[in-house]
Amino acid sequence: MSKPFTVFLFIGILFLLGSTASFGQSHNDPPFLQIQSAENPITIDGVADETDWLRRFDFLVFKNGFKPGDVEFGVTQHLLVDGDTYLDTTTTIVKMLHYGTDLYILIDSDDKYVNKWGNSWEGDGLFMKIRDGNGIDREIKLYFNAAGTDPDIVHEEQVVGSSEGVATKKTGTVVNDTSQIDAGYLAELVIHLDVLGYAADVEEVAINMNIFDPDKQTGVAGEEWNIGSFHKSWWGTEWGNSRLIRLADRPMKIAQATETEINLDGVLDEDFWVGADSVIVAKGSYTSSGGYYAQWGDTLNEYTDQSEAIVKFKHNGTDLYIGVMSNDSSVCKWSPGWEADGLFLWMTNKGDKRPAARMEIKNMYFSATQGTGAVFELGGAAPVGSAVGASHEPEGTVTQTETNGADDGYSLETVVYTDYYGYSEGDTVYLSVVIWDMDYASADAYDAHISDYAPNWWGTQWCDVNFEKQYLYRGVVLAFPSQIEDQTLIVREFALDQNYPNPFNPITNIRYTLASKTNAKVEIFNILGERISTLSNDIQDAGRHEVIWNGTNDQGKAVVSGIYFYTITTPQFTQTKKMVLIK
Ligand SMILES: [Ca+2]
Ligand SMILES: [Ca+2]
Numbered sequence: 253m254s255k256p257f258t259v260f261l262f263i264g265i266l267f268l269l270g271s272t273a274s275f276g277q278s279h280n281d282p283p284f285l286q287i288q289s290a291e292n293p294i295t296i297d298g299v300a301d302e303t304d305w306l307r308r309f310d311f312l313v314f315k316n317g318f319k320p321g322d323v324e325f326g327v328t329q330h331l332l333v334d335g336d337t338y339l340d341t342t343t344t345i346v347k348m349l350h351y352g353t354d355l356y357i358l359i360d361s362d363d364k365y366v367n368k369w370g371n372s373w374e375g376d377g378l379f380m381k382i383r384d385g386n387g388i389d390r391e392i393k394l395y396f397n398a399a400g401t402d403p404d405i406v407h408e409e410q411v412v413g414s415s416e417g418v419a420t421k422k423t424g425t426v427v428n429d430t431s432q433i434d435a436g437y438l439a440e441l442v443i444h445l446d447v448l449g450y451a452a453d454v455e456e457v458a459i460n461m462n463i464f465d466p467d468k469q470t471g472v473a474g475e476e477w478n479i480g481s482f483h484k485s486w487w488g489t490e491w492g493n494s495r496l497i498r499l500a501d502r503p504m505k506i507a508q509a510t511e512t513e514i515n516l517d518g519v520l521d522e523d524f525w526v527g528a529d530s531v532i533v534a535k536g537s538y539t540s541s542g543g544y545y546a547q548w549g550d551t552l553n554e555y556t557d558q559s560e561a562i563v564k565f566k567h568n569g570t571d572l573y574i575g576v577m578s579n580d581s582s583v584c585k586w587s588p589g590w591e592a593d594g595l596f597l598w599m600t601n602k603g604d605k606r607p608a609a610r611m612e613i614k615n616m617y618f619s620a621t622q623g624t625g626a627v628f629e630l631g632g633a634a635p636v637g638s639a640v641g642a643s644h645e646p647e648g649t650v651t652q653t654e655t656n657g658a659d660d661g662y663s664l665e666t667v668v669y670t671d672y673y674g675y676s677e678g679d680t681v682y683l684s685v686v687i688w689d690m691d692y693a694s695a696d697a698y699d700a701h702i703s704d705y706a707p708n709w710w711g712t713q714w715c716d717v718n719f720e721k722q723y724l725y726r727g728v729v730l731a732f733p734s735q736i737e738d739q740t741l742i743v744r745e746f747a748l749d750q751n752y753p754n755p756f757n758p759i760t761n762i763r764y765t766l767a768s769k770t771n772a773k774v775e776i777f778n779i780l781g782e783r784i785s786t787l788s789n790d791i792q793d794a795g796r797h798e799v800i801w802n803g804t805n806d807q808g809k810a811v812v813s814g815i816y817f818y819t820i821t822t823p824q825f826t827q828t829k830k831m832v833l834i835k
C-alpha cells in the first residue's frame with residue numbers, strides 16, 4: 253500500500269464520525285427548497301402578474317393547522333397568542349424564484365386585520381434573515397409598521413442596497429383599522445445576492461423566515477395584549493437555525509460537439525458522454541427546475557423513494573444527443589393510467605418558445621409486458637422521423653414487475669434531428685425535459701398502499717395547477733467546437749465539489765473547477781485504497797467540469813455498497829472527498 257492511501261483512510265474515519273448525510277425531504281419543515289430560475293426578471297411592484305409566479309414549483313404555506321400537498325410545504329412551527337377568544341385563520345403563501353443572483357420572494361396573505369402591533373416596532377409581514385457571502389446573518393423586513401390611517405408597507409434592510417420590497421393592499425384592506433374585515437396584502441421582495449457577497453454561480457443560501465400576524469389593532473399603545481391577538485409562524489427557527497434554498501437551475505446547457513456517431517443502444521459507453529454537460533433531474537437538485545411527488549395510491553403509506561436521473565447533452569452537427577442514466581428502483585408503467593417511467597421531451601421550433609401545438613418525444617416504459625424495454629414514440633405535432641431512441645436495462649432490472657426485488661435503474665439514448673425543427677449548429681434549442689418515476693405501479697404488482705408517482709423536470713410543461721399552461725423551456729446550445737464550455741461561470745481557483753447525489757445508487761456526479769488549462773486526473777478508490785476506476789486523465793480547459801461515476805470498476809463490473817473516495821490530481825492541486833454507495 254503506498255503512502256497516499258493512509259491519508260484516505262484517515263479522512264474516511266473523520267468523515268464517518270462527522271457525517272450525517274441525508275437527502276430526503278419532508279413536506280413539513282423541509283430542510284431546503286429547490287428554487288427555480290424565472291424565465292424573465294420579476295417587476296417588484298406588489299403585483300404578482302408575472303407568468304413565472306403562476307408556474308408549478310415548491311412553496312411554503314404559513315398557516316395554523318396547514319396540511320401539506322404535492323408542492324405545498326408546511327413550515328417549522330407556529331405560535332398563537334390569543335388575547336381574547338378570537339382565533340386567527342390567516343393563510344400566507346410564500347413563493348421564491350431566482351433570476352441569476354436576484355432572489356425573488358412573493359408573499360400572498362389573506363390577513364383579515366392588517367395592522368401595526370400596538371405602538372411597538374412590529375406589525376404584519378415578513379421578518380427574515382439571510383446569510384451573506386461572509387457567513388453573517390443579515391436581517392430583511394417587509395411589514396406594516398407605520399402609524400396612522402392606512403399606511404404603506406415598510407421595507408428595512410441591514411445591508412444597504414441588498415433588497416427592494418413593495419406591497420399592495422388587496423381590495424377592502426385598510427391598514428390600522430378594525431372597523432371592517434381586510435382582504436390581506438400581496439408583497440414582492442428582491443434580494444440581490446451579489447450585493448450580499450455571493451458569486452454568480454451561488455447554489456445554496458441559508459435563510460430563516462418569520463411571518464408575523466397581529467390582528468385587531470389600530471396602532472395605538474396598550475392594544476397589544478389587551479385587545480389583540482397575534483399569530484406567528486416561521487421556517488427555520490424563529491431567529492436561529494436556518495433552512496437552505498437551492499438556486500442553481502441554470503436555464504442553459506452547452507451541448508459540446510462530437511464527430512463520433514452515436515451507437516444508439518441506450519448504453520452511454522461512448523467516450524463523448526464523459527464530461528458532457530448535464531442536468532440532474534431530481535427533487536432537491538441544484539441543476540433541475542423542480543417536480544412534485546404524489547402518493548396516489550394511499551396517502552398513509554410510508555414509501556418515499558424518489559429516483560434521480562442524469563440527463564446529458566452532446567451534439568453532432570444538428571443531431572442533438574440526449575443521454576439519460578436513472579437509478580430508478582422500480583421501472584414500470586403506471587398500470588391505472590398512460591404514464592410510465594422514462595424521458596418525456598417537449599420540443600420547440602426555432603424562434604417559437606410558445607408553440608401552438610405540443611411536439612412530444614417519448615422514450616418511456618409504456619409496454620406493460622414484463623422485461624420489455626422502453627417504447628420510443630413521437631407524439632402531437634412532432635414531425636415524423638424527427639427523433640429516434642433506444643433503452644438499456646442492466647441485469648438487475650426486470651421491468652414491469654416488483655416481485656424480483658428492487659431494480660438497478662435504466663439508461664436511455666435519444667437523438668433529436670433538430671434540423672426538422674429549424675435549428676442549425678450554433679443555435680440554442682429550447683426544450684423541456686421531464687423524467688417520470690412511477691414506483692410499484694406494474695400491472696402484476698400494483699399496490700395502492702405502496703405505489704407512487706413523481707415527475708421531475710428541467711424546464712416544465714405541466715406547470716400550472718391545470719397541468720397545461722405556463723410552459724417553460726430551457727436552452728441547449730449546439731455549440732461550435734471552438735465555443736468555451738460555459739462562459740457564464742467565473743473561474744477563481746481549483747476546487748473539488750462534493751459529489752451529488754450522496755449517498756447514491758449507482759450513479760453520482762462529480763464536479764470540479766480548474767483555474768487554468770491543465771492535466772486533470774479523476775480516480776475512484778475503495779476504502780482499502782485500491783483504485784477502482786479512472787474517470788478522466790487528460791488535458792482540460794480552465795473552468796467547471798463534471799464527470800459521472802456509474803458505480804462500476806474499470807472492467808465495467810458493478811461494485812458493492814460502501815464508502816468510496818474520489819480524488820482529483822493536477823500538477824497544481826490535489827484533493828480527495830468521500831462518498832457512499834448504498835444499494
Ligand atoms: Ca410583480
Ligand atoms: Ca394581521
Ligand SMILES: [Ca+2]
Nearest residue numbers: 515517518519
Ligand atoms: Ca450508446
Ligand SMILES: [Ca+2]
Nearest residue numbers: 582689690691
Ligand atoms: Ca420508477
